[in-house]
Amino acid sequence: MALTLAAGALTRSARDAIATPPSKDLDVRFATFNASLNRNAAGDLVRDLSTGSNAQARTVAEIIQRVNPDVLLINEFDYVEGGRAAELFRDNYLRVGQNGAASVEYPYFFTAPVNTGVPSGFDLNNGVIGGGDDAFGFGLFPGQYGMVVYSKHPIDEGAIRTFQHFLWKDMPGALLPVDPATGQGWYSPEELDVFRLSSKSHWDVPITLGRRTIHVLAAHPTPPTFDGAVDRNGTRNHDEIRLWADYVTGGKAAAYLYDDAGMRGGLKQGERFVILGDYNADPLDGDSVDGAINQLLDHPRIDNSFLPSSEGAVEAAALQGRDNLTHRGNPAYDTADFSEPPGNLRVDYVLPSRGMPTVDGGVFWPTREDPLSRLTGTYPFPSSDHRLVWKDVRFPH
Structure with a gap:
């Protein structure tokens, strides 16, 4: 079940101030961060976040505090039923200033189950049934490599849509993998009857900005590697990205989509959105299927004109x-x-819809001479092998 939580300690006046911004153009900072806050066993993340003294979590929290986003997606954050891990990270790390950085307050967050580590009951890698490769998304236990969205603005809980259970075979023209040795489909009909497209999940999390709503579209497609010549992860990565491309196109292009509550279709024309996440696809390099991420970068409803960058x-x-x-x-x-x-x-990526200009942005990757380079470092990384990416998006009145 999806979960949103609000901080009860906020006064009504404070909540109202967050919920009702001034009636004018509004700049909102969106960020995505694959923070590598995943662990090798269920329960380990809760243990690490319970004291406030975990070195990696403190470093990740400081990076977030230095950038201070209004809305943040964290990838690779183990899902724990009831949102316990997300709550602990907020309360014990984000609300506590790290190394001189100011604390950051997120009254609202959303987290929900993901497909990683959930047993499929089938031999998906054509080996022996069991283990991470035969889960609906690779993982050693249910919830590993999950996600969480934190927000300073209210989340419209009743309007959230999740696509954890959408079946890959139900996408028209899906790039279902073929075994090059036999020319036959890699997955049997019985496997395709249960095989979920999303390796984690796809979430549409509406954020309320006074009378305005922005749809935060969060996902973390599978890496297009670890699969050999059949490229079953590469094709899945491509179609996980395509799901959002069809979703924001809406209309007939999204008519095939159904969410976990049975609602069909995508966004309506004119609805505003920001796509966030680690999509495991580079537009020019790496192992993803050619053009995979360009489904979003070249989409007519998406503004990719501002490219976040760093000297680091x-x-x-x-x-x-x-x-x-x-x-x-x-x-x-x-x-x-x-x-x-x-x-x-x-x-x-942080990819807003057109009509909402990006006024600033960047990648948190300091050069070695910068004192804050201690937060990113070199292998073994003190935080993550990914860097936080952010954009300031302007919402017209």
């Missing part, structure tokens, strides 16, 4: 060399510090 990414690519030297993409736009192959890539 340029420095890292030059210092690390190797695969980075052969990349076609500008390293300034990289958002993840990966080992070779594939090297550093642009895989984390």
